[in-house]
Amino acid sequence: MTSTTEPSTSNDAISAERILPEKIEDIVELFTVHTTDVPTSDADRAAKMAAPKFGTVFTDHMARISWRRSQGWVHRRIEKYAPLQLDPATAVLHYAQEIFEGLKAYPHADGSVWTFRPEENAARFARSAHRLALPALSVDDFVGSIAALVRVDRDWVPTAQDSSLYLRPFMFASEAFLGVRPSDEAEYLVIASPSGAYFAGGVKPVSIWVDTEYHRAGPGGTGAAKTGGNYAASLLPQMEAAAKGFDQVCFLDGGTNTYLEELGGMNLFLVTADGAVHTPELSGSILEGVTRSSILQLAADRGREIVERRIPIAEVAAGLQDGSITEVFACGTAAVITPVGRLAGPTFDVTIGDGDPGELTMAIRSELTDVQYGRAADRHGWMRRLA
Ligand SMILES: *Cc1c(COP(=O)(O)O)cnc(C)c1O
Numbered sequence: 001m002t003s004t005t006e007p008s009t010s011n012d013a014i015s016a017e018r019i020l021p022e023k024i025e026d027i028v029e030l031f032t033v034h035t036t037d038v039p040t041s042d043a044d045r046a047a048k049m050a051a052p053k054f055g056t057v058f059t060d061h062m063a064r065i066s067w068r069r070s071q072g073w074v075h076r077r078i079e080k081y082a083p084l085q086l087d088p089a090t091a092v093l094h095y096a097q098e099i100f101e102g103l104k105a106y107p108h109a110d111g112s113v114w115t116f117r118p119e120e121n122a123a124r125f126a127r128s129a130h131r132l133a134l135p136a137l138s139v140d141d142f143v144g145s146i147a148a149l150v151r152v153d154r155d156w157v158p159t160a161q162d163s164s165l166y167l168r169p170f171m172f173a174s175e176a177f178l179g180v181r182p183s184d185e186a187e188y189l190v191i192a193s194p195s196g197a198y199f200a201g202g203v204k205p206v207s208i209w210v211d212t213e214y215h216r217a218g219p220g221g222t223g224a225a226k227t228g229g230n231y232a233a234s235l236l237p238q239m240e241a242a243a244k245g246f247d248q249v250c251f252l253d254g255g256t257n258t259y260l261e262e263l264g265g266m267n268l269f270l271v272t273a274d275g276a277v278h279t280p281e282l283s284g285s286i287l288e289g290v291t292r293s294s295i296l297q298l299a300a301d302r303g304r305e306i307v308e309r310r311i312p313i314a315e316v317a318a319g320l321q322d323g324s325i326t327e328v329f330a331c332g333t334a335a336v337i338t339p340v341g342r343l344a345g346p347t348f349d350v351t352i353g354d355g356d357p358g359e360l361t362m363a364i365r366s367e368l369t370d371v372q373y374g375r376a377a378d379r380h381g382w383m384r385r386l387a
Helices: 021-028 042-049 091-095 118-131 139-152 228-243 290-301 313-322 359-372
Strands: 061-068 072-080 098-100 103-107 113-116 164-173 185-195 206-211 248-252 260-263 267-272 277-280 306-309 325-332 336-345 348-351 383-385
Touching (some): 091 164, 098 228, 103 139, 118 164, 139 185, 260 277, 267 313, 277 290, 325 359, 336 359
Parallel strands (some): 277 306
Antiparallel strands (some): 061 185, 103 113, 164 185, 267 325, 336 348
C-alpha cells in the first residue's frame, strides 16, 4: 500500500491534502517503465503537434494500474500507448461502470512542466469511483501516475502560447461477465494528448440553448460523478441544440425543471450589476468543477460577493433583459472560461454584452491562466511540478 490518505467519498466541497514534491518522487519510483519499441521520430512528433485537433493526437506511452478485488491495486507501470484488447463480455461495455478525469500539464518558460490542483481531481476521482461502485485509487497513485507519464513523454508537452498536454485518467470495469454486480476487476489508465489553445484566434462568446425537455442527470443519480453515462445522456440534446444553431446546451434540474444546473461538461456563472458572482449551488446532480471552485476563490480574493444558490432560469432570463445580470460564463479545464454571448430557451432569447466577452469574465480568465502557465505568483499553492 502506498496510500496514506483515505480519499473522501462524500459529496462535500472538494478538499484534498497537498501532495509534497518528495512524495511525488517516491511514487514515481513505483512505476515500472516499459518504453515503446517504436518511438515517434522528432519530425513526426513535430508534425503531429503543429495544430492538433483536440483529443486526436496521443503521446507514445500511457500509465496503467490494475485492480483485483482480492489483491487491490497492482502492477504500476508506464507502457506503450496501444489499443486495449477486451473480451466482448467486459462489464464496462454493457453496464457503463466507468469514470474519468481531465487535467492539464502546463509548460512554463523555464522548461519545467506543472499541473494545477491535481489532488482535487484525485479526490473527485475517488468520489466518482464510490458512486460507480469502483475501487478508490489513492491520491498518491493518481498524482504519481500522471507525473510518471509526463516524465516519459515530456517531449510531447507543447510550448506554444496557451497550449498544454491534456491528461485523461480513467477507470473501467474490466471483468468479463454479464451478471449485474460491481466488477471484481478494474483497469486504471492515463493517456495524454497535446492540445493547442482552445480559442485559437481569440476568446469568442458561445451561444447556449437552455433545454427544458432533457436532463443530463437527476436527483439521486450520477450527475455529481464524472462518468461517461452523463455525457452519453447529453449527446442527443447537444445534437438537437446544434441543429437550432446553438453551440452548447444548458441543463436544468431534473426534479423541477426550474433551476440552472450546468452544461454537458462545464459549470456556469453569472455576474450581477452590483458586482456579485453567482453560481448554482452543488445540488447533488451538478459536477463540482475544479475550475468552478478556483473561480469562486479568485472572485472572493477580489472582494466580490459570492452567491452559491439555486438560480431559477426565469430569473436569469428576466435579469438579462432588464440589465441586472451583466455577464454569463461557463468554465471547465479544457476551455478554462468561455463567455456566453447568447442564452435562449423556448420562451426567451437574449444577447449578452453585444458579442463581447464580459470584463470580469476575461479578468478572471487571465488571472487563472497566468497562474497555470507560471506567469503570475501562485498565491494559493495550486501548482505542482511534474517534470
Ligand atoms: C469535468 C466537468 C466539469 C468541469 O470540471 P473541471 O474540474 O473544472 O474541469 C463540469 N461539468 C461536468 C459535467 C464535467 O464533467
